[in-house]
């Protein structure tokens with residue numbers, strides 16, 4: 070991955086650079102959505118009857134095996150782009166810094182792990198995975214499909230199953246879509262998460 074001085078993100082696939090949408094900007098939009106979710110729903114724990122307000126930090130995690138070419142920090146700060154295996158260290162450093170600045174030192178802001186976990190679970194229940202209507206996308210009429218897949222069993226009621234093209238294990242639509250959306254890497258085939266790691270890395 071290469072990040073230019075103007076904040077453009079380029080990804081290298083078989084010795085060619087492809088421009089991708091800036092994950093920093095994507096995250097900013099995600100933070101706006103999260104902020105409104107926290108405002109709309111009762112997610113955060115309360116302290117003395119007052120709902121705590123969350124702080125958002127914009128981080129982009131990349132594979133520990135990937136190479137990131139960065140511009141100099143004074144040109145464009147990319148310190149939020151971190152290797153996934155350094156996440157805990159990054160959080161620890163951030164917390165240490167806060168403690169040093171005594172912003173976080175007040176006991177009123179310290180919450181138990183269980184409380185934080187419950188808040189995270191409340192947030193997670195708001196998640197609605199995107200359902201892609203492939204029939205609509207490819208202009209397939211419903212009537213035509215019904216004829217072809219007409220089946221007397223109740224199987225049609227079950228969630229769609231997909232299979233890894235390498236080891237044939239069942240994979241979710243989400244995992245399959247991820248592969249299809251990364252055509253340059255997976256060549257339009259779907260792999261399970263384990264097999265994905267063996268492809269072009």
Ligand SMILES: [Zn+2]
Pocket residue numbers: 233234235236237238260261262263264265
């Ligand atoms: Zn597999």
